[in-house]
Amino acid sequence: MPDSPVIQTFELSKQFREVRAVDRVSIAVERGQVFGFLGPNGSGKTTTIGMLMGIITPTAGSFALFGASDAKGHLAARARVGATLETPNFYPYMSGRDNLRVAATIKDVGSDRIDECLEIVGLAGRGRHRFRTYSLGMKQRLALAATMLNDPELVILDEPANGLDPQGMKEVRDIIRILADRGKTIFLSSHLLWEVERMCTHVAIVRKGQVMKVGTVAEIVSEQVRALVRVEDTGALEAALADYPDATGVQTTDEGTVVSLKSDDLAGLNRYLAARGIYVSHLARHQQTLEDAFIELTQGDYGSMTEIAS
Amino acid sequence: MSRPGTLLRIEFIKARKRPALWLTLGVFVFFTVVTVLPSLMRAMQGGGPGPPFALPWIWRGVLQPPINMGPFFLGAAMILLFAPEFGWKTARQNVIDGLAKEHLFFGKLITFALLVAAFFVVPIVTGVAASIISPEPTGTFARGPELNHMFGYAVVLCLWGSVGFLLAATIRASGGALGIMFLYFLVENMVTSIVPAWNPALERYLNFLPTQLFDTLTRIEFYYPDALALANEQRAAMGQRLLEFPEYWAVVSAVLAYVALFMGVSFVTMRKRDL
Structure with a gap:
């Protein structure tokens, strides 16, 4: 066969x-x-x-x-x-x-x-x-x-x-x-x-x-557009993103705040934040890795993150 | 290559460098020689009372304790050759490599048959060699009682080999399986000595438990009417109960039924349980 x-x-x-x-x-x-x-x-x-x-x-x-x-x-x-x-x-x-x-x-x-x-x-x-x-x-x-x-x-x-x-x-x-x-x-x-x-x-x-x-x-890691945002006041950023209609998820990482978006309109996100008095020090498209996808899908199951990262 | 041929080759590769096998077999050979040597020395110095130490009478002198411990050695050897395959996960790897679980069973069945043959041949060869060396007159190889004795010995080898097989297949750990085998031996002997005092009618059934059958099949009185008559004469003189045995074929059939049962349970266990 x-x-x-x-x-x-x-x-x-x-x-x-x-x-x-x-x-x-x-x-x-x-x-x-x-x-x-x-x-x-x-x-x-x-x-x-x-x-x-x-x-x-x-x-x-x-x-x-x-x-x-x-x-x-x-x-x-x-x-x-x-x-x-x-x-x-x-x-x-x-x-x-x-x-x-x-x-x-x-x-x-x-x-x-x-x-x-x-x-x-x-x-x-x-x-x-x-x-x-x-x-x-x-x-x-x-x-x-x-x-x-x-x-x-x-x-x-x-x-x-x-x-x-x-x-x-x-x-x-x-x-x-x-x-x-x-x-x-x-x-x-x-x-x-x-x-x-x-x-x-x-x-x-x-x-x-x-x-x-x-x-x-490729299908596993790139289905979602993400932006990595760095600001001084993370709390204010998260509060603002709660009302942003294009955001589907927010995750705080060591690198900054990762925002999942419905579209890849990063300029629109920047304008939205600036209009609320939040000025970003870093805003870039964030490529999801297999590790990100894995952690997202198996969240809470892993005892040791070092095992994944090693 | 045929499947039985493949299984034989695989078992040969595994067994030939297995120290546990050669150690067990070596100890058994040592016991065999130690058992035969005093009688042979006596024969060479002119012989003693009783039948000559030569064929065909030699078998009652050869197939006696401690050679009768051979079946236990065989049970232990079977456990030592089989049970570690689970601990080492090599049984699992053999299946991954292409054997079916049934092939694993039949491979070990080949080992079982070869072990029975080895533990049978050692005293037989020793007996023939001793008879050749012995100056006493040699007759035919064996007559009816001696053949029954040899067959009885082969049957108890199968019995304890199948006990070892069953324990290895179910317990899957050498230490645990050996421990349970010896524990069972002790417990059964305790039960058969206690229960008849409580209910004498049960004694005839208890005689068909594995260890009691082993005991029957390893007594020379079971095979040789003159030995039975002598033993009962001595027991009567001491006021002890006379020895009575079930029919030869009833005992042999019971043992073979146990062997079939133990091997059947082993086969089903091997087939059903995950590795």
Whole structure:
């Protein structure tokens, strides 16, 4: 089925006792997309991926992988997928190479491919060492090597840069870029919004198990015209904006006051404020970032803002 | 490659460098040799009372404690090879990589079968080797009672292997599963010693609990009429109750039913539960 989305979910849901971890998620990932799946901790990202990978049984809804929507089809479709969930999952007493041999046997891939993948992720020299002796960065790279073994059409990565130092993050990013350049479809769950914004073509933002917004990165971040305003008396500004008919929202940030507008008539806003005796020291169009959109959509769910900004 | 072949290869890669397997098997081999060695030494020094230490009589001397602890070793080995797959999340990764949950079950079933074979072969090879070394006259490999004894030993291996399998699949942690296995062993023995005093009619049913079946199938008196007659003679002299056993095939069938039940529950658990 060449025209089918690589991943398609239909009202996919998962209930863990009282907790609805995933709530009627419907998304479609087309071939060649680098799809970012974003959400705070506990928003259902890993559970959704777990259902796609057959390790968690959905409570309701369904999904299709490469157009296949039954259990037998899912199993066959998983042969075209390379995926890793949360932390790298390997046998600690076995070498990196033997761990890849297990994965290669499951995927029915020859051992020459193991060497190639170890080479790509820079672990050729450590392949014979036990997994338990690897640093976190090496473990993540081994997980990436495992996902690449079968030269998959779809790569699913759940927080691949978790716990990595900046150099490790760059290495992971480079590997993802290589995969994307080779035309692979990539489904990436991450906290690192600036990473996602730089790498992904499409994004879904999830909150409490529900998809809040889905679309291209451009669609997510630029639907609303915003102005960044700096004045001496913020209180007077906010009072004045409360009556401004073109304003749809006001948000105070460290940078200044961000005003959401119905149109991009910044001159009109300036005239309105001046007429009320409020003279701005700074007035400029404010480009919303993915981080802004994410915070807006998941407001209140995030404990640590540094995690987003890091 | 066929699926069973793939599963066998995967389990082989996982098991061959697993220290827990070789340690458990090594300890069992040590116990086997320790069990056989005194009888062999005695035979080499001219033999003692009782049947010769050579085929086919050798089996009642080989398949006795502590070799009869083999099934527990096997249960422990099964837990140590299976349960960590959940803690390490490698079972989950195997499924992500392309196995179905059912394949995971059948892969471990292969491990189970190989473990049973290994724990069966060790005393058999040791017995044959001891018989070759022993100067006492060697006869046929085994007769009816000895074959029943060997089969009974294989069946209890399956019983405790399936207990280990079930606990690994449901508890999903080595420590907890091993703890529950030994706790169950203690609790069942307590129950079977207390309950008959309260209601003697229940004793015949309690004899069909797993540990009691294990106890029956590991007693030489269960297989050899001369050994039973001797034991009862001694018990009568001491005023103790005489030994009585259920029918051989009733005991074996009960054990095989337990094995089927435990494996069935394991299969359903593996299939239904999230990883």
